[in-house]
Structure formats: C-alpha cells, structure tokens
Amino acid sequence: MDLQELSSFQKICIAISELKQQLVEELPHYGNQSLYFKNDEITTGLINNKTEIKIHLLTGQLLYFHDEKGYFIDLFNENIEEKFEKIVKNFGLKIPQTNLENTTAEFLSSYRDFAKISIEILELFRMTLREDFTQIHLWPHHFDFSLEWFTGNADEQIGTGISPGDKDNLEPYVYMNPYPFNEKILEENLPIGRWNTLGWKGVKIQWNDLLKFSPQEASEKLKQIFDISKKNFS
Numbered sequence: 748m749d750l751q752e753l754s755s756f757q758k759i760c761i762a763i764s765e766l767k768q769q770l771v772e773e774l775p776h777y778g779n780q781s782l783y784f785k786n787d788e789i790t791t792g793l794i795n796n797k798t799e800i801k802i803h804l805l806t807g808q809l810l811y812f813h814d815e816k817g818y819f820i821d822l823f824n825e826n827i828e829e830k831f832e833k834i835v836k837n838f839g840l841k842i843p844q845t846n847l848e849n850t851t852a853e854f855l856s857s858y859r860d861f862a863k864i865s866i867e868i869l870e871l872f873r874m875t876l877r878e879d880f881t882q883i884h885l886w887p888h889h890f891d892f893s894l895e896w897f898t899g900n901a902d903e904q905i906g907t908g909i910s911p912g913d914k915d916n917l918e919p920y921v922y923m924n925p926y927p928f929n930e931k932i933l934e935e936n937l938p939i940g941r942w943n944t945l946g947w948k949g950v951k952i953q954w955n956d957l958l959k960f961s962p963q964e965a966s967e968k969l970k971q972i973f974d975i976s977k978k979n980f981s
Contacts, residue, residue, distance in 0.1 A: 748861060748911055748919070752854040757890045759809070759822070759850070760789060762831065762843040763800050764887040767791045769840050770798060776895060781884035784862045784892065789885060804859040807852055813838070822850050858911070861919065864962065865892050865909040871966035872907065872973075889913070891922075896973075898980055903927070905976050907969060909954070915946065921957055923972050924949035925979035932979045938971045950976065 764780050771779045771794055782789050790801035799812045802822070809820040809827075811834050818837070820830045827847040835842050869883050869892055879897040886893065893908030906924045910916065921940070925932065928948040940952030950972050957965050 748857055749854065750912055750914075750917065752850065753858070753890070753911055755848040756850050756854065756858065757887065758845045759802065759827070759847055760885070760890070761887040762845050762847060763789075763791060763802070763809075765843040766800055766835065766840055767794065770794050776881060778881075778884070780888075781886060783882070784866050784885055787859055787863075789862075804855045804862075807850070807855055811838075822855075823852065824849070861911055862892070864958070867962045868957070868965045868969070869894060869907070869909065871962055872969040875966070875970045875973075900980070903980050905973060905979075906949075907973065919954035921952040921954060921969070922947075922949055923969070923976055925976045929979045932976070935975050935978060937975065939968050940972065 760782060764782060767782070768779050770791075773779050783792055784790075787805050788801045788803050791799055793799050797814050800810070801812075802809050807821065807823045809822055809831075811818040818834045820827055820834075827849060831847060832842055866883060873880065873883060873894055876896050879899055881895045883892055883894045885891075889910070890913075891908045891910040893906055896905045896907070897903065904926050906926065907922070909919065909921050911919050922943070924947065933942050933944070937950060939956060940950050943949055943951040957968070960968060
C-alpha cells in the first residue's frame with residue numbers, strides 16, 4: 748500500500764473524525780474520536796439517530812447524511828476542500844484545519860481489501876473475549892484498527908490492533924500490547940510474531956505472516972497470544 752496515498756486518505760478521515768467530535772459528547776476511551784469500517788464503508792456510525800458521515804470505498808464518495816438528506820463529494824474528481832467546507836458551514840460546524848486531496852479508485856480498492864480482512868480477523872478474535880472490551884475502532888490519527896480488553900483492575904488492559912504501516916514500518920503489521928508492561932513476560936515463547944521493545948512494548952506480527960492463515964486460524968493465533976499476554980498481570 749502506498750504510504751503517501753494512505754496519508755492523503757487519512758487526512759480525509761481525520762477531518763470526518765473532527766466533525767464527529769463536534770456532534771457527540773465525550774465517550775469512554777476516546778470513542779468520540781473513532782470511526783468504523785462496515786459494509787465497504789468508513790463511517791462515524793449513526794449519530795443521534797439522524798446524522799452519519801461516511802466514505803464508500805467502492806464508489807469513492809463521501810456522504811454527509813442528515814435528516815434523510817444527503818450531501819455528496821466525489822473524492823476522485825471534485826475539489827474536496829471546497830465542497831467539504833460548504834457542507835460544514837451549512838451545519839454550523841467548525842471547519843477542520845487540514846489539506847484535503849483527491850484519492851484514486853485503485854488506492855481505495857487496495858485499502859478496502861486490507862480493511863475487510865483486518866476486520867474479519869479482529870471480529871473473530873473479539874468473539875473469544877469476555878467481560879470488559881471495546882468495539883473495533885478505526886483511529887484516524889494512527890490509522891489502525893484496534894480493540895481494548897480490560898482486566899477491571901485500575902488501568903490494566905491489552906490492546907490488539909492492525910496497522911496499514913507508518914513512517915517506522917513500511918509494511919502492515921499486527922500488535923498486541925499489555926499495559927502496564929511487565930518485562931518478565933518477555934521470557935514467554937510466542938506461537939507467531941516476536942516481542943517488540945523498541946518504541947513500544949508488546950507483540951509484533953508482520954501482516955504477511957498472519958495472512959498465511961485463514962481468518963479463523965489467524966484469530967486463533969491472536970487468542971493464543973492474548974492468553975500469553977494476560978500473564979503480564981500475574
């Protein structure tokens with residue numbers, strides 16, 4: 748996946764997130780900032796039973812939907828900033844301060860393929876969790892899909908996510924981060940991936956290594972690593 752194109756597309760998602768934050772109250776674990784991937788779309792979800800802002804990855808359109816009326820932007824051909832600003836002003840919202848650029852059908856198709864398999868694996872993994880855990884969020888500022896599981900004791904948690912790549916990692920990767928991190932857990936052997944201690948602490952799995960398995964098998968590998976990660980709190 749081209750990281751420059753990814754960065755341009757990410758800015759559009761950040762702008763949508765900033766609008767969402769103006770429309771909803773502050774939510775636990777920063778849920779008011781997150782977006783979701785559903786049905787080939789990146790969406791805010793339905794806000795207050797009347798508003799949704801989303802990007803359809805197959806049509807390349809951004810839709811601001813409010814009270815059964817739609818406002819569209821063609822992300823391939825139109826001046827995104829100009830139309831986005833017009834929509835935002837129409838609803839009396841603060842205009843996000845970012846430079847919005849056009850994207851391509853080829854990039855959206857590539858990102859859609861990545862997002863679909865990422866969500867499938869994470870949703871299968873999520874169904875193995877119990878008690879306290881979140882939905883699967885798309886975080887615009889890091890552009891990773893992730894969910895958190897909580898022990899229920901203070902701030903103890905395990906974050907599991909999939910990143911499309913970043914300036915330090917040119918290829919997509921999977922991570923699982925027990926927090927607060929106990930160095931003793933580095934002695935544990937992993938069924939796949941390796942322990943990472945540079946920049947952040949946790950398990951890192953190269954995306955291509957996980958793709959060697961079916962989604963069901965990949966989720967089972969994540970569950971095995973999750974069970975190991977829980978020893979962090981022993």
